[in-house]
Amino acid sequence: MADAGFDRVPPSFDRVKNAAGGGVEAQGLNPGLIVLLVVGGLLLSFLIGNYVLYVYAQKTLPPKKKKPISKKKMKKERLKQGVSAPGE
Incomplete structure (x- = not known):
């Protein structure tokens, strides 16, 4: 009966597995969005x-x-x- 407790994983290890890439991809900012933000910021600051x-x-x-307006x-x-x- 003592072996029954070993097949459960503590919740702290579940978080480590998820952070290491266990099915969840870490995505950065889209490069197109960065360019758009930079160009938009420059345009806005220029205006x-x-x-x-x-x-x-x-x-x-x-x-x-x-x-000055000419006499003519x-x-x-x-x-x-x-x-x-005058004079006419």
């Missing part, structure tokens, strides 16, 4: 960086100077509005 630089430039740079264009605009140019 966020551009937005931050744009906001910074809007706050710090002076506004653009408007080009001013005369044309006044004639369109129905106001006669």
Whole structure:
């Protein structure tokens, strides 16, 4: 009757057998997923960086100077509005 206790395996040995590859495969990350995450992270950081630089430039740079309008264009605009140019 003493031999009947030896055919049972303690639960701690079951865990060791499973960890050693007893039917369960250890899978790493998919290489395609890693590439996708790296490229996506770089793209996202690029877009966020551009937005931050744009906001910074809007706050710090002076506004653009408007080009001066020539006298000829001013005369044309006044004639369109129905106001006669001075000296006519």
